[in-house]
Amino acid sequence: MGRVQAIRTILLSEQLQNNNLPEEVSTMDYIDGFVAAVSNDKKEEYIEFARAAAAVFMDHGASKVVECWGDDVPPGEVTSFPKAVQCQEDETVVFSWVAWPSKEARDAGNEKVMADPRLQSVGDPPFDGKRIIFGGFQMVLEE
């Protein structure tokens, strides 16, 4: 069990003992997950873009930003990441996530990120923004 999780458990058990448990207690981290296709010759550009964007996300409350460059992403028969983002031969699938301490922090943080002038000045992302898969997820397990 991570330290943060342990602290949460203690806080939660204290709240239970005090019998003043709020209706909605967010004990899990929140994750924004992304999958996109990036042109191989734009890898360095993408890394620079990711660095600039990550700094903005972290400033607005994100706990962690992780970007993963595809190494072996099979096309699959029924479903696959490359199919879903229509990955071309000269492109690579990237798999990324932004971790937030809670859904509330995520909603507020994303709003600030969108309004942050630094993100505008970074310019257009070096990938096709129409082929990005995005989703918000509640943490089930963090081992």
Place this chain on the structure above:
Amino acid sequence: MSHHVDGFAHPIPRDRLENYKQLVHAVANIWKEHGALDYWECVGDQLHMEGTLSFADMLDAKEDEAILFGWVLFDSNETREAVHKKVASDLRMEKLMAESDTGFDAARMAWGVFKPFEPSS
């Protein structure tokens, strides 16, 4: 040596999500016992955002299915391959999968191997 990640997404029937969560706890411990550094899994909450593609559409998920998104971290690709072999031959895995009723369908899973980096560090 560079870290490697198995990244994946798949659907699970909502009425069996609690069974699946229990299975994941047990499975994650086995992966870590065999050398995975970390194991995360999270469940879809907001899957339809204007202007983006949806994990639900990608997986052709039905309304009564939840979307799981997760990743497993390894210290290298060599470790990743070795751990996969150990997990695949671990009899506890077979027993867990046989005894649990989660509706998990490997054929409907999207997955890949990735090299992670933290752009903010």
